[in-house]
Amino acid sequence: DPKIIQKPKYLVAVTGSEKILICEQYLGHNAMYWYRQSAKKPLEFMFSYSYQKLMDNQTASSRFQPQSSKKNHLDLQITALKPDDSATYFCASSQDRGQGYAEQFFGPGTRLTVL
Amino acid sequence: GDSVTQTEGLVTVTEGLPVKLNCTYQTTYLTIAFFWYVQYLNEAPQVLLKSSTDNKRTEHQGFHATLHKSSSSFHLQKSSAQLSDSALYYCALWGAKLTFGGGTRLTVRP
Numbered sequence: 001d002p003k004i005i006q007k008p009k010y011l012v013a014v015t016g017s018e019k020i021l022i023c024e025q026y027l028g029h030n031a032m033y034w035y036r037q038s039a040k041k042p043l044e045f046m047f048s049y050s051y052q053k054l055m056d057n058q059t060a061s062s063r064f065q066p067q068s069s070k071k072n073h074l075d076l077q078i079t080a081l082k083p084d085d086s087a088t089y090f091c092a093s094s095q096d097r098g099q100g101y102a103e104q105f106f107g108p109g110t111r112l113t114v115l
Numbered sequence: 116g117d118s119v120t121q122t123e124g125l126v127t128v129t130e131g132l133p134v135k136l137n138c139t140y141q142t143t144y145l146t147i148a149f150f151w152y153v154q155y156l157n158e159a160p161q162v163l164l165k166s167s168t169d170n171k172r173t174e175h176q177g178f179h180a181t182l183h184k185s186s187s188s189f190h191l192q193k194s195s196a197q198l199s200d201s202a203l204y205y206c207a208l209w210g211a212k213l214t215f216g217g218g219t220r221l222t223v224r225p
Contacts, residue, residue, distance in 0.1 A: 033213075042203070042205070042215070042217055042218040043160065043205055043215045043218065044215075045212060045213065045214070045215070048212060056211070056212050058212075090159060090160070102148075102209065103150070103162050103165060104162075104213055105161075105162075106159035106160050106161065107159060108158070108159050109159055
């Protein structure tokens with residue numbers, strides 16, 4: 001059974017629309033993250049959450065909003081979509097964000113295409 | 116902030132020959148950990164190696180790396196490359212957060 005679920009696997013959206021990317025982890029981890037991967041920037045950190053609290057935000061745009069309704073959920077809402085937002089978005093989790101050795105496990109990703 | 120540099124964007128090697136992927140870093144944190152992640156085509160990144168001990172060799176799946184704090188490096192090596200090693204490799208540093216290098220795409224040709 002998959003330990004980190006991301007839905008949908010593929011997503012096509014029109015410019016200006018809003019989408020929500022879903023992430024659920026069943027590893028019992030306390031920290032969750034979002035990353036973005038595109039041709040321009042191979043793997044880019046976006047957000048980190050620990051115990052459902054935002055710990056770090058490296059995304060300049062407020063169009064990207066993480067949402068944590070449960071400890072093992074971290075969704076990503078993207079508003080006013082632009083073609084430059086086209087990328088694969090990975091969710092990841094780790095046992096504890098504070099530990100220097102906290103290995104992060106990645107979900108399968110959601111490939112977003114904005115037309 | 117932290118930074119990780121992978122000097123080669125693309126590396127091509129013939130099967131059976133050794134391969135080395137370079138990784139250097141800059142950080143202000145004293146307690147740090149290092150990872151090599153591998154990403155196969157259309158898959159998620161996954162940890163290949165991890166280390167936080169200076170001058171200690173770490174091995175997994177035929178790959179090895181040694182953290183050298185004196186030279187700020189954590190190069191990845193393998194003595195004999197296999198076709199199945201073709202993938203995208205990321206070096207990553209954990210300081211305040213996980214910082215990835217730009218990635219090196221390794222292609223192993225027959």
